[in-house]
Amino acid sequence: MFDALSDRLQGALGDLRGRGALDEEAISRAMREIRLALLEADVNFEVVKSFVAQVRERALGQDVLKSLTPGQQVVKIVHDELTALMGAGASGLAFAGRAPTIILLAGLQGSGKTTAAGKLALLLRKEGKEPGLVAADLQRPAAIDQLEQLGRQIQVPVYREDGSDPVTVVRNGIRALAEGGADTIILDTAGRLHVDEDLMVELEHVRDEARPTNVLLVLDAMTGQEAVNVAEAFQQRVAFDGVLMTKLDGDARGGAALSVKAVTGRPIKLISVGEKLDQLEYFHPDRMASRILGMGDVLTLIERAEAAVEEDEQKELEARMLQGQFSFDDFLRSYKMLRKMGPLQGVLKLIPGLGNQLEGLDQVDDKQLSRVEAIILSMTRPERARPTMIDGSRRKRIAGGSGTSVEEVNRLLEARKQMEKLMKGMSRGKMPDLGALTGGAAPAAEAPMRRKATKSNKKKKRSRARR
Ligand SMILES: Nc1nc2c(ncn2[C@@H]2O[C@H](COP(=O)(O)OP(=O)(O)OP(=O)(O)O)[C@@H](O)[C@H]2O)c(=O)[nH]1
Ligand SMILES: [Mg+2]
Incomplete structure (x- = not known):
């Protein structure tokens, strides 16, 4: 990105x-x-x-x-x-004073509307909402099945009505889903290859019927300035409230994301950063600016960690680190947490000071993580708890047992030592040190995560209580 x-x-x-x-x-x-x-x-x-x-x-x-x-x-x-x-200031979605909140997704063919509808439903459900989906794309016969399949995957109800027209589907769908208990209803509409009259008329009708709380324009970031032109054309006909920008993972340039607010006056509200269903995030201009300038994005990192890591697990690790302990068991645990947070490259870029220096880290992939795991699992219990006792002959034994080399074992031992230093530094508010990355990039994420852990735990509890 x-x-x-x-x-x-x-x-x-x-x-x-x-x-x-x-x-x-x-x-x-x-x-x-x-x-x-x-x-x-x-x-x-x-x-x-x-x-x-x-x-x-x-x-x-x-x-x-x-x-x-x-x-x-x-x-x-x-x-x-x-x-x-x-667009300074994060601008979230609007929610209706009286349920249901209606979110209309519009956009060209292939921009990612249907996928985004599923992702958004999942995101909203994680926030404690009761989402529902309406399959109002009757252009493509397969579109309805696609949405239904997504709904099944994330266990969100989908309203479908074959052989009808979009306006009727929307009317009936909103009513049926609301009666079923949905408080946030997402409308997936048809796309066209180009902005044309038919599309606009259909959207206007759907909009007038649904009276949406949010109209989101789904734009494919990979189409660059073309996406901005599309947005301008939409804005003239179906005023939208914000943009849901997709495929940012495939967009190295960023032109659309950087221009769309200035050209249309409408902010990006959500970004999709991959094909997986949980890869939709709220857009925060300040965080994105930090990421672009290589200043890292600690807040997003914390949020991902929060979503991926069990609270108890995190607390325990935190407590141990506060005592200045960072055994290999902790090391392994933080590696595993990190793996849950998503593709490693993406995660590492969120760490302040690392964004621009990742070239050598291409090798830090899942395969390498498995080797790290193998090495740690070849240590005895006392060795894991007290790594200083691992001398030359033990190193040889561990390398043999894990099918790695003594060099690799050495690198890992050094990485753990660096990590421990890093933890101490972080708790005094210093930025991570690149040296800590040699052979052990991953757990560096733990440190920034930890600083805000109390706050994020609180937030988590709150969102649980809401459910
Ligand atoms: N890499 C990547 N691919 C994406 C993303 N969002 C959507 N896609 C892919 O883009 C393709 C089109 O997505 P759809 O959701 O079907 O697009 P649509 O706008 O509903 O298309 P129509 O229904 O034909 O108008 C699919 O292959 C998706 O997997 C994203 O954020 N990143
Ligand atoms: Mg679609």
Whole structure:
């Protein structure tokens, strides 16, 4: 997601970041680079122009150049402006005062509406809502089955009515699902290849019937500026409240995500970052700006951890780490937690300071994790609890037992030691140290997770209570 843009922007700013003093020349150079980076990312030309002008003006402001860390200040300005560009302040969904809340999904063919309908239902259910789905796409015969299958997978009711028309399906579907207890109803509508009159008329009719609380336009990020044009065309006919942007996992450039708010005035509300059903997230412009600039995204990391890790398990681990203990059993447990959080590459990018330095980490894949597991499982109980006792001959034995090499065992031992250091550092508020990643990248995630654990646990309890 945004990898190419991220690299270029970080390159442009990297030079400034480290410098003690800045002059106009250095800033101009950086602005040129930023401009190129954004254009290459397929950001709308007008958007780029005003963005760069705005950053330049602020960067040349008196207080920046005279400050002790002008480079950092410029990075902060770019961060703020990126955030503003994508729409400052997180904007969630609107919920109706009196149930049901209706969410209408619109968009072109293949943009990801049906998949998104399923993902959104799952997300809402995790929040304690009672979602329902209406199959109002009668263009494609298979569309109804597709939605029904999704509904079955996530155990959310789907209303279908074959051989009818969309308006009738929506009317009957809302009534039936609401009577069945649904408080949030998602309408999956038909797409077309292009924005055409038929599509708009159908959508207008469906909208007038459903009187939705939210109209979300589903846009495929991979189509770049085309997605923005589509959004503009939709906005003229069926005003939408926000964008649900899909396929960001396949979009290295980010042009659509960065332009759509400025061009249509409507913010991105949700992003889909993969094909799996749980890969839909609320969109937070500030967090995204941090991710793009390689500053990590601790909040998203915490939320994922929260979803993946059992509260008790997390608490226990936390308590042990507070006592300054980090045995190999803990190490193994944190690895396993991390694996539950999603594809490792994605998770690592959320860790502050790591985003841009992942190239060497391609090998940190599930296979490598299995080797780590094998090594730890080849240790005896006392060895796991007191790793300092693992001397040369024990290392040899462990390598033999796990089918790995002494080198690998050494790397893991070093990684654990680094982790322990990292934990201590983190609790004093320091950023993670890259050295800790040699051979043991994964548990670094544990540290930022832990800092907010109390808060996230509270939140979890609250959401449980709501259910
Ligand atoms: N990689 C990736 N693929 C996605 C994502 N969202 C949807 N897809 C894929 O995109 C394809 C189209 O998704 P659908 O949900 O069927 O799209 P649709 O908008 O309902 O299409 P129509 O019903 O034909 O209008 C499917 O193969 C999905 O698996 C995403 O976030 N990432
Ligand atoms: Mg569909």
